[in-house]
Amino acid sequence: MKLIYQHMLSFLLIILTTVSIIGFSEINNATKQSYEYNYQRMEDFASALGTLAVSDEKNGSAMLNPKFLHKLEFVLHSDRVYLSVFDKHGTQIYPEKNEDISLTSKRVMQLRQGKKLHIKNNNEALSSLGHKKAACTGVLLPWKDKGKFIGAIWLGVRVAKVERPVTIAKQNLFSALVSAIIVGLMLSLILSFYATDRIKKLSSATKKVAAGDFDVQTNYSGNDEITQLADNFNQMVRVLKKSNQEVKEQEKRRDQFMADAAHEMRTPLTTINGILEGLQYDAIPDKAKPKSIALMNRETKRLIRLVNENLDYEKIRNNQINLVKTTFNARKTLDDVTMQLKQNAAKVSDTLTINAPRDLPIYADKDRFTQIMVNLVQNAIQFTSDGEIQISGYRVAHATTIIVEDNGIGMNQQQIKYVFERYFKADTSRSSSGKGEYGLGLAIVSSLIKQHGGKISVQSEINHGAEFTIILFDRGYEQYLEN
Known part of the structure; x- marks a missing residue:
């Protein structure tokens, strides 16, 4: 009915x-x-x-x-x-x-x-x-x-x-019933039409939203349940519109990533294939073979890194990794990361410095903490040229704070908004290498810190560098967030 x-x-x-x-x-x-x-x-x-x-x-x-x-x-x-x-x-x-x-x-x-x-x-x-x-x-x-x-x-x-x-009263009652039926039908028709008309408008608006029109808004006055439903509908449409825009931006970045990844993979594969053909037909001189083999080795590792970063991110995002958290000295890890990436920094004339006490306790998975710091420092090197990258660390109440600060190209507010999302890359034309990375490093960092029950934030301005701050809490003080 x-x-x-x-x-x-x-x-x-x-x-x-x-x-x-x-x-x-x-x-x-x-x-x-x-x-x-x-x-x-x-x-x-x-x-x-x-x-x-x-x-x-x-x-x-x-x-x-x-x-x-x-x-x-x-x-x-x-x-x-x-x-x-x-x-x-x-x-x-x-x-x-x-x-x-x-x-x-x-x-x-x-x-x-x-x-x-x-x-x-x-x-x-x-x-x-x-x-x-x-x-x-x-x-x-x-x-x-x-x-x-x-x-x-x-x-x-x-x-x-x-x-x-009594008979007259019964006759009057019958007349009143007949009149009530006639008047009731008229009033019920008017009231029902008024109520259902607003619901029809909501239904029509819902169909438009289902068809992809997120500019639909319903205007009802009053304070009844249908008006409240209309207000909730309007709010839902605004959220859907915002989500739709974010999805489109994500798809755009994903398409860009696919194009970049295809380009990144095509280049080393072409190089490897050319070297293999040269070796097969003795087209490469004996003196050049060691360099060719070394080049092929680097390009192969480059491909492996691309694949591993994708697989690693999926495991982290789906909570498929087991964190073995212990309390250790973070300063030693910071020294190791600095030594590991010192050569990469020197290629773009960057200097790495550490500002942290010799004994800096931290509660975390040591291997994953190392991965976090490598990604943060490598990201700073990528977007800094002829500059300084400073790694700071200190204790706060029931937590350890680590800051990675550079004076590179920086980011605008729009870039900061999506910097921890998968496949996001800053303007590659302004990076120190001109290539950028695969857009997974910071997404991995964010996921690992969340699984540690910690926090991460970033502050940056265009041409004034960026500052990444992470806080890892002591045992029993973690702040886990629901997905």
Whole structure:
């Protein structure tokens, strides 16, 4: 069932239920009032008749006098009131009938005690008042002469007459129900259309987003749930738009990486293949063979490094490596890294310096810490020429801080935003080598530090170098982040 019909049905049921409850309550109230009024009216008749009977005592017991009873019946006939009289034993003595009609002993006992009995329907009453074709309702009252119980009188009118206001109330209720259905259908249609129209607009906007349109925004006023849903939808679309832009930028960088990687791989493969063909056909002089073999060895290692960096990053990102964390002296590792990369720095006239105490405790996986420092220092060498690269280290509360600072080409804010992402490379035309790297070194560093429960940050400006800061916490103080 469509939502608009569900809303219409809900509104209609609420209206009909409300009208029905109110209507039936009014009918019950009207019925109760009609019968109570009739009982009171009959009791008033009986009181008046009793007074009339006392004034006619010259004929003896006026109540049982047939002439008096005929007078009563004549008086009551004009008001369509039915009269029956019972003696003190409960036997009907007026009007006379062929069948023997008498009250039950229980009813007689109640009347002797002076109780007034209200009979809603004589055809259903427990007392034997005699069944009539037209049911009557009224009162059965005790009648006494000088304080002595001498009989009872039944005064009643037709039930149909008493329930005439109830019948009118039922007709009014039926008319109200019909009117409520018509008005309810109209109101429910309007309200349902208003509610579902906004949902349709949201649905339409969702389809546009699914089709790739992230500029869709819905404008709803109010403070209901649909408005809140629309606000959440707008926020979701803005996040999706931002994510989509980032994905496109990632794809762009990935495409650039693939082009660079293809170029990087093609060059050493071409060199290796040329040397192998030269060796195969003795086209390379004997004096040049050692240099050719050394060149082929370097190009082969270059290819291996490219493949290993990709595989290494995937393992680190998927938490497939096991960290063996211990507390060791970081200064010795910094000295080893400086010695290892000193020759690379000298090629671009860079100087490496260490500013750290001789004893610098750190809690980390020693091999992975070495890998982190090699990548950070190698990255600094790559983008610094004729400059200085300083490695600093010091202790802070429950942690060790390492800083790698250079005075190279630096980065702008856009480059800083993506510097730790896979395949990101700064402007290769401005690097010291003119080639750049594969865009995995800093991504590996970031992943390793996160797995250590540490932190990494970078500060940089164009032509004012870059400063990478890492913090590795002591055992028990790590700050792991959820993926």
